[in-house]
Amino acid sequence: MPVVAIGRAQDGPRLGVALIEGGLPCAEITLRTPAGIEAISLMRAAQPDLLVGAGTVLTTDQAARAIDAGAQFVVMPGFGAEVVALCRARGVPVYPGVVTPTEVMRALDAGVSDLKFFPAGTSGGLAHLRALAGPFASVRFIPTGGIGLAELSAYLATPSVMAVGGSWMVKPELLDAGAWATVTTLAAEAVAVVRSVRGPVVRDPGAHP
Numbered sequence: 001m002p003v004v005a006i007g008r009a010q011d012g013p014r015l016g017v018a019l020i021e022g023g024l025p026c027a028e029i030t031l032r033t034p035a036g037i038e039a040i041s042l043m044r045a046a047q048p049d050l051l052v053g054a055g056t057v058l059t060t061d062q063a064a065r066a067i068d069a070g071a072q073f074v075v076m077p078g079f080g081a082e083v084v085a086l087c088r089a090r091g092v093p094v095y096p097g098v099v100t101p102t103e104v105m106r107a108l109d110a111g112v113s114d115l116k117f118f119p120a121g122t123s124g125g126l127a128h129l130r131a132l133a134g135p136f137a138s139v140r141f142i143p144t145g146g147i148g149l150a151e152l153s154a155y156l157a158t159p160s161v162m163a164v165g166g167s168w169m170v171k172p173e174l175l176d177a178g179a180w181a182t183v184t185t186l187a188a189e190a191v192a193v194v195r196s197v198r199g200p201v202v203r204d205p206g207a208h209p
Helices: 009-021 036-046 060-068 081-090 101-109 125-133 149-156 172-176 180-198
Strands: 026-030 051-055 114-117 140-143
Touching: 009 026, 009 036, 009 180, 026 036, 036 051, 036 060, 051 060, 060 081, 125 140, 125 149, 149 180, 172 180
Parallel strands: 026 051, 114 140
Antiparallel strands: none
């Protein structure tokens, strides 16, 4: 899952093309920049086959605006009951961030079992995720934060991992420079790893971001 901090909303459609050409027709557009909401809207309008979600969602207002702009899923850095409730009421998949058993249990109490494991790299990495997954057989994780191409295969080989988020293929400097061919190449490299571990990449918005 490309995790994107986009500086210019108008770059969204071209980014979508680059990802599609790399065989990775999805993106999490974070709300870390003022351009995030508009970028989601432009990408959804330009590429109907692209799965676009909103990331770094902290409040119900952000969640509502992102969904109104066309976000097909919502990702949070932590667990927030109000945001989860809003997304579920709107029928939009939501992936709150967790890093402890207590946070996982709160998410389960809220009716969510597909969760973001964040920040993965500084929270014990794959060893911590595997230990965290042990008591929670029904939970699937999206590890994000500090993960690059070198770690991708090991994470994907873990049964409790449903997807992996990363920004290495969509770094802000690549977008700012309009290095779309590089984005496509990096996306294709990631897809090749996914295929080597799990087979074909499948777009399934009902089950996967």
